[in-house]
Every structure is written in structure tokens, then in C-alpha cells.
Amino acid sequence: MSGTQGLRERKKAETRLAVHRAALGLAVEKGYDGVTVEEIADTANISRRTFFNYFSDKADAMMYGEEERHRRLVATLRDRPAEESGWVALRAATLELFGSFDSPDREWIARTRLARRHPLLLARQLANLIHLEQQLATLVAERDGDTGVRPRVMVSSLLAALRAATNVWLDDEAGSLAEAIEEGLDVLAGPY
Amino acid sequence: MSGTQGLRERKKAETRLAVHRAALGLAVEKGYDGVTVEEIADTANISRRTFFNYFSDKADAMMYGEEERHRRLVATLRDRPAEESGWVALRAATLELFGSFDSPDREWIARTRLARRHPLLLARQLANLIHLEQQLATLVAERDGDTGVRPRVMVSSLLAALRAATNVWLDDEAGSLAEAIEEGLDVLAGPY
């Protein structure tokens, strides 16, 4: 029966998710500074101390889930056909994941909206993005056999476009996110 | 004689700089977490409490100077000839400032190197960059009469390229920074 692990592992995963949801929910409701670790812990029925066994800090608990998204993008890029160039594969992987016409992950939206209102969370999110950037750049560099600055610029500007498109879309949740992202990426394609 | 203000103002500026230098120096020496606000304050001959009259927190004290750089870039862009398109003006302003062949600001290098080793500082630096991005995007949008996603993507990818080039250059301080940046920007020009 056990999904992937013993009861111990499953319980941990459950608790982690519960803590995350508590953190995110409270923060949405009362703002980042308006919520204490103690509240989060209470809401999730664990002790203050145990909170820190699961997450390294408050921001970490709230932003849980980003890593998973990032892992998926990296995996998707890696799985693109080997004959595709770095740019083609990168663009395709991005649209494949973020450009889905399905309604995007509500929790991701909640996290991102929250981050836009709280500099500390925004900073954290951006730092995570840098990490993603490095992983992607490595893959692109391998694909194109280019160890120079080009893969890095390519990846970081793609992520920049992704960010810009997402922000525009979040300003007025009009139209589909997929369209906004495609439009953002197209700006990169043509010369300015 | 007074440069711009009375003795009061000058003294404040001096102290602020002293605190910044103390913070940066100690952090370079002992790492971000290895230095406490108290140490910084002591080194700069002020009280712990007064430290917080000058800077909102430790990271702020260490990253002091970034804002000034950013203000300069914004001003430079604003001063470009009105007939230049957003992209041309942006590129020109960037090269004008960061592409100088003079040896780049040693303190900026120290800050940036430090930020690369300390996630918390990196996060802060990136958050500042977002602020710059918004200002630049507004100016570009005005120039091009475009209220859509295009100016944002343009600006954020330019900054991304700038960042990538800087990072490559910092890895092995070989060649001039100006060349690295020009190369980075050129990647954006051509299609991938």
C-alpha cells in the first residue's frame, strides 16, 4: 500500500505539507510579519521547536513547493530530444510546463502573490531562481557545447521573460497565463 | 567649505560610510554569519542601537552602495537622447556606466563576491535589482510608448545578461569587465 516509503516517511511528508499550508494560509491572511512561528506550529499541531526540524525558517516554510517546480523544469529540459538546440529545448520545456492551458497551480499563485507583497519572500524566491538558473545553464551548455557566457545569458533572459510575463499576468488575471508567457518569450526572439 | 551640507549632515554621511566599511570588512573576514551587529557597531564606534538608526539590518549595511549605482544607471538612461529607442538607449547607458575600461569599483567587487558566497546577501542584492528593473522598465515604456510586456522583458533580460557577464568575469578575473559585458549584451542581439 505504502506510496513510496514506510509509515514514518509518509507521516513526515504529511506533516511537512500541513506546516507549509498553515504557514502560507496564515501569511496570506495576516501578512508575513503578522504571523509568528509559534502560530504556525500551533496551527499544524507541532511544537515550535519541531517546526525548525522541518523548515529552516519562516520564509522556507512558506515557499515550500518552489523547489519541486524547479526540479520539474530541469527534468523536462533534460528529457527533450537530444537533437534540439539549447534554445529550442529550453523554450519547449518552458512552454510544456508553464504554458499549459490548464488553470495554473493555485498554491503557486498564492505563493507568488505573497512574495510580491513581501520583500523578504521575494528575495528568497529570487535566490531560488538563481539556483534553477545555474542548473539550466549547465544543461544548455552541454547541449550546445558552449562553455562561455552564451548559455548563461540565454537561460537568465528566458527566466527573466518568464518572470516579466508572470508579473504582467498577475497584475490583472486576464487572458491565459500560457499566452502571456508565449508573448514574453517571443519578445526575446526578435531583435529589440 | 562644507561640501554640500552643514556639519551635521557631513558627519552622518561619514559615520554611515564607516559603518558600511566595518560591516563589509568584517563580513569578508569572518563570513556573514560570523559577524554580529554588535561587532560592527563597536568597530565603527557607535552603539548597537545607533547602528539601526543608519541601516535597517546587517545585510543593508553590507550592501550599501548598490542603490547609488542603480540611481546612476537610471539617471544615465534618462539622459540619453530622446530620439533613441528604448533598447538603444538602454544598451548605451549600460555600456556607458558598467562598460568603462577603467578598473571597476573595488568595493562593488567586494560586495558582489561576498554576495555570491552568502545566499542571504545574494537574495537581498537580487531584490534590489528588481527595484532597478521596475524603474528602468518605466523609462523604456515611456520611450517606446509601449505599456505591454515588451519593455519589462527587455529590461529584465538586459539585466540578466549583465549579471551573467559579471559572474563569468568574476569566476576568473581575466580580460576586461567591459568586454565581458559587451559580449553578454551581444548574445541578446542575435536570435538564439
Add this chain to the structure above:
DNA sequence: TGCAAGTTTGCATCCCGTGCAGTTATTCCG
């Protein structure tokens, strides 16, 4: 059942950041 390993918890501790109020320094002006 009982032991080994893993998890939770409380406690103590240090540091960060801020409100407050008293003291000290600077500026302004009669």
C-alpha cells in the same frame, strides 16, 4: 517483548530588530 533508531519536545541561549525615554551634541537666534 524488548532493543535500536528516529522523532518530538522543552529548555536555555544568543542574536536581531524596535519602541521608548533620557542624555548629549549641534544649530539657531535673540
Add this chain to the structure above:
DNA sequence: CGGAATAACTGCACGGGATGCAAACTTGCA
């Protein structure tokens, strides 16, 4: 010059964040 007004510095107290430690307590397994 000298005193009032203003601004800056400081100590204190406090709440909250984050971590090491050791004592419970669970769980898994022989």
C-alpha cells in the same frame, strides 16, 4: 554670548527568530 529648539546617540526592555542539547517518546524490527 547664551539659552532654547532641534537632532542624534544611547541604554533598556521586550518579543521574536533560530539553534544546541538532552530528555522523553514513537516506531520499526529482530
